[in-house]
Amino acid sequence: MFALSDLPLLEHSLVQSLNDPAAGALVTFEGRVRQQNQGRAVTRLEYEGAELLAANEFQSIEAEACQRFDITQLHCVHRTGMLEIGEIAVWIGVLAPHRGPAFDACRYLIDELKKRLPIWKKEYYADGDSGWINAP
């Protein structure tokens, strides 16, 4: 399951979406807004996402993960809008019978998500400057 969210992400409600009595392992990844990036002091971030396109592309990534790794359930939410330092930008949780595939699938999901999902980050800096990351 994948969603974009305009509202702050709360770990305890996210983790409650993952339940399976056959699962022995839950691995979660949480990306948080850091106070600096590449040596520049960051004051906040803005994320923009292409909702339907992102959902479609995530379905492909999810199908790949389920084919490659023995996992039972997964959940991913990415923030949009303005985020302060320390806020959760992205949350991924993977349930599996055993821990190896849970770790591998979670890492696969975040790596592919960062490469493929149509989501953009704009950083606002302490010096008043701002800019889209990776902008050509």
Added chain:
Amino acid sequence: MFALSDLPLLEHSLVQSLNDPAAGALVTFEGRVRQQNQGRAVTRLEYEGAELLAANEFQSIEAEACQRFDITQLHCVHRTGMLEIGEIAVWIGVLAPHRGPAFDACRYLIDELKKRLPIWKKEYYADGDSGWINAP
């Protein structure tokens, strides 16, 4: 930080122990009680731990992890006592500036913990039988 706990583990209070504005990545591992193990239906589990020895040995594992991986904070709690299906047996959280070391350190910690910490699991089966896992 390491602790044994007789009381149920709650993700949202565990995760709150990890906070660092320089950290961009949090990876958590949660081991849950599965309803079956090696083909046998499990009704509940009992964990016993040697508290001080476990704390000392975890300090060694933590020092190794901090030396090998660029991480900023970690937290681990292991349950003792009786656990029902689905309950959290062990929880590990690792904060790092970047996701690679967070994943690698979290996996290192759970792998070493399983090999080295003086903690024992007794399984209770649906057929009334029970037994210590790995008992010689």
Added chain:
Amino acid sequence: MQVEVTYYAMLRERRGLSVETIQTEAAGLGALYDDLAGKYGLPTERHHLKVAVNDQFASWENSFASGDRIAFIPPVSGG
């Protein structure tokens, strides 16, 4: 042909709007982008950009049909 064009992130800011409906005789998605890039001062190099049609990624060589929803995708930076 009439199509709906969506710009995201840096392209949206450069164009000054998110969505517009346009008339075009461009032969394909690449040609359509090149027209708009020339007109609105968007980046002229397409190899860093992607394009989607009706919420699915597409190839710059693809053609498109009247009524399609076309989106131009700058380099992504989620996560």
Added chain:
Amino acid sequence: MQVEVTYYAMLRERRGLSVETIQTEAAGLGALYDDLAGKYGLPTERHHLKVAVNDQFASWENSFASGDRIAFIPPVSGG
């Protein structure tokens, strides 16, 4: 010498108690365990087991001192 001996998990159940204070003249940790294993029907093969002295893992070859807290450690299965 007087030492405190702790048994865990399967060893605790086999021995029928967790902790006992004993008098021993055993020359080292291995010899001490072998004495107790013979007396109480504990597993005789030591290579699956570990031993700790004063909350630190130790070697079976080590000696020990009066007052030490010695723990016998069955194969672990946490996590």
